[in-house]
Amino acid sequence: MYTQGLDLLEPDRAGRGDRAALAELEARFQARIDADERIEPKDWMPEAYRRTLIRQISQHAHSEIVGMLPEGNWITRAPTLERKSVLIAKVQDEGGHGMYLYGAAETLGVSRDQLVAQLLSGAAKYSSIFNYPTPTWADVGAIGWLVDGAAIINQIPLCRCSYGPYARAMVRICKEESFHQRQGFDIMHALARGTQEQRRMAQEALDRWWWPSLMMFGPGDADSRHTAQSMRWKIKRFTNDELRQHFIDVTVPQADYLGLTIPDPQLRRDPESGHYRFGAIDWSEFQRVVNGEGPCNRERLEARRRAEEEGRWVREAAAAHAAKHRAREARA
């Protein structure tokens, strides 16, 4: 989206010791944010704002791409042709979301190749949720219902993010996410109304995905390193704990409707606030999975590296073909 790299002059010049000028630029930048103005690619922005956005948008893009893998696992084994068509469409959407987001990140002066290299080397993170396996068809339902449900709650406020290209990509993504969540709930609903064996599958999938879904909102506010600055910059509009609470409040009644039990013995509704109180999250598990020790971390990265490697000849052949045609047209 838009040409890149045009906005790199200003911070360099300011970085050469002109602190007063830099402070002036930063104050003007913050004033624009405070006035709810959007920042666009060629506008001056603090380097830290740019770096924060590149990190966040690219992690988000990588998550969409890696997120295709756990569900892709079930495309050939979907129980009906309709479920298969729906799942293909959903996985294709995830790929599309990755493309919108890489495009938004590229407006900040980083190349697609750099971003992909960061994913494949393990230098960049992606959402830890995708390092969990999908052993049954019910896991595909639980992902749509819970993981996409959590993603929607995380993503809706990002539609008002201060960085224009990111906000616009999120508007597009949010419009499509709702289909993802509903198809997941529909799978869970069918299983919950099915045979005893199917109900058991649905319950076990909920047991597997509940806690990892809560972890998707990130560490608690007291331990979140980036929250305060991101909120000042209006990259983030709500804290991790606020979003997590909202997710729990809307999801528990849905589980009740399905007749499934949330795997948290401490879960109960607080009549005064109307919020659900929940048990302690095992953050050591989160840290383990983020740092590469989840059940599928190695498998996911290997799948991405293999795709990159096996697609190389196609990319090179397409580029050679286009170069040959350009040369032929130039001669004609």
Next chain:
Amino acid sequence: MSEDRASTSKEWPLYEVFIRARSGLEHKHVGSVHAVDARMAIEHARDVYTRRQEGVSIWVVRSADIVASDPAEADALFEPARDKVYRHPTFYDIPDEVKNL
């Protein structure tokens, strides 16, 4: 210059994508795609930006070929229009009795 870069860098060039949602409307910028040439850019734009019938026509243009105004010069560029409020119909006080004006 952009041609040279395309032939030396292995990364496919970036194209900006514009889509006409339906006939009667203008093409609107929706995002970007990487592609080896314009034809492939249109195919990629179709897959990435029109999975739900969002368009009836696609334009693509090499991002490197877009010339944009500099935000740092926005004041100099747009300021001259600021004090010419008489260009707006609301500038003029028309008596209430006068109709169709």
